Amino acid sequence: MNQISARHGEASSPIFGKSPIGSKKTTPCARRAKRTALILSLAYAGAAQAELLKFETRPNGADEAVSATGKLSGESYEILGTLSKPAQPPNGGVKSILIETQPSENVKPLALERGLAVLTLDFAKLAAEAKEPVLRDILGHLRGALKMKRILGRAQGTDADAMSGAGSAFDGLLLHDASREPAAPTRFIATWNADAYWGEKPRIEFAANAPPNGRRFYLAGIASSTSAPNCAAPIDARAFAPAQRALFVALDEWTAKGVAPPGSRAPLDGDLTPAQELKWPKVPALPPPPEGVRRVPKIDADGNELAGLRMPDLAMPVATFAGFNAQKDKKGPRCAAGAAIPFAATRTDREKTGDQRPSLVERYGSRAYFVATMRVVADKLVKDRLLLQKDADAYVAAARSAPF
Secondary structure, three states: OOOOEEOOOOOOOOOOOOOHHHHOOOOHHHHHOOOEEEEEEEEEOOOOOEEEEEEEEEEEOOEEEEEEEEEEOOEEEEEEEEEEOOOOOOOOOOOEEEEEOOOOOOOHHHHHHOOOEEEEEOOOOOOHHHHHHHHHHHHHHHHHOOOOOEEEEEEEOHHHHHHHHOHHHOOEEEEEOOOEEOOOOOEEEEEEOOHHHHOOOOOOOOOOOOOOOEEEEEEOOOOOEOOOOOEOOOEOOOOOHHHHHHHHHHHHHHHHHOOOOOOOEOOOHHHEEEHHHOOOOOOOOOOOOOOOOOEEEOEOOOOOEOOOEOOHHHHOOOEEEEOOOOEOOOOOOOOOEOEEEEOOOOHHHHHHHOOOOOOHHHHHOOHHHHHHHHHHHHHHHHHOOOOOHHHHHHHHHHHOOOOO
C-alpha cells in the first residue's frame, strides 16, 4: 500500500489575492446585463504553460452557463460548466464560491443555502495532467474579475488530486478518495470509504494523524456504489452523503469563521490488520472477501468495522455491512458495491440458518428501544458536528421501520 503524501513547501497565494485582470471595475450596467462576456489573459510560469483566453457566462434558466477556453503547453482546451447563485444572497453580495468537478445534489443545495455560489465544471474530457494548471487559471479569474474572497473545492478521485495540487489557490477543500493532500495553509477535510481497503487497488494507510491544516474521516463500512449490477449478495445501499454534508458545513465554518472542525476519525496502524486474519462470524450468504494481500479495518463480532466515522446505522446496525461483494455471474462485470446481510428478526429465525449473530430482538428487545437509542446516537453525532439535524431525524425515521 502507498501512504498518502502531502506536498510540502508549496507556495501559497494570499486569501484575498487578485489576478491581473481584477483591476477593472464592473459597472452596474454591466452587472445587470443578461449576457456577460469576460475576456482575459492569464499566463503562469512553470513546467506547464497555461493561458486562460476566455471565461464567458450567459443566462441559462435559474443558473448561468459557463464556457472557459485556453491553452496549456500549446494545446487548446475548453471547459463547460454551470454557475449557480444563492436565491437569497448575503449582505454585501456573494463573495464565496464552491468549485465542484462532479455534479452532486449532496452538497450543492447546502452550499447555496449557506450563501455560497456553486460553479460546477466538467473536467471529464480534460487530461489528468492538465487539471491542476487549468484550475489555477480559473481560480485566478474568480478571485480577480469576479472578486471572490473565499474559494472552496469539492471533488473525488483524480479530480481531488488535481485540487490538492492546486491547493494554494483554494481556501478549503473537501476531498473524497484522494491520493494527495494540500500543503498548509490550505485547510482540507479528506474522506474515503471501504473501496480504499477492499477495492481492486487498496491504497489508503496512515502512519500518523492528519496535519494541523487537515482532518481525515474514514466512512466506515460504506462502499462508493449503491446500485452496482451483477452482485451476488444484497447490496449495501447506505450512502455517505449525510457525512459529507456535515463535513462541508464544518469546512465552511472553519474557513469563514475560524471554527475548528471535529477531530479526525480515521484508522491508524493499530486499527488495521491483514485481511486474512479477520475472524468473521458465520453469516449466511456473506461473499468471500477479495483475494490478495491487504490491510483492512478490524471488525466486531457482527463483522462490522470498528474504526472511523460510524454513522448511526452502523453504530446501531440491523445487518452486517461489508465493504465488498461478489459477482453473481463470473463472466459479467465486477460488482463494485458493498454487501448488507440483515440480522434475523428472532433467535428462532437465526438458528434455522446457523447464523451466529444475535437477532434484532435479542440485541435490542423492541422497536421502541431501537428507535429511542437511535435518537441518542444520532443526536450525539449532531452535537459532535458530524451529522446535520435533518439527517439525524431521517435516521430515526428509518429506524421506525426496522424489521422486528
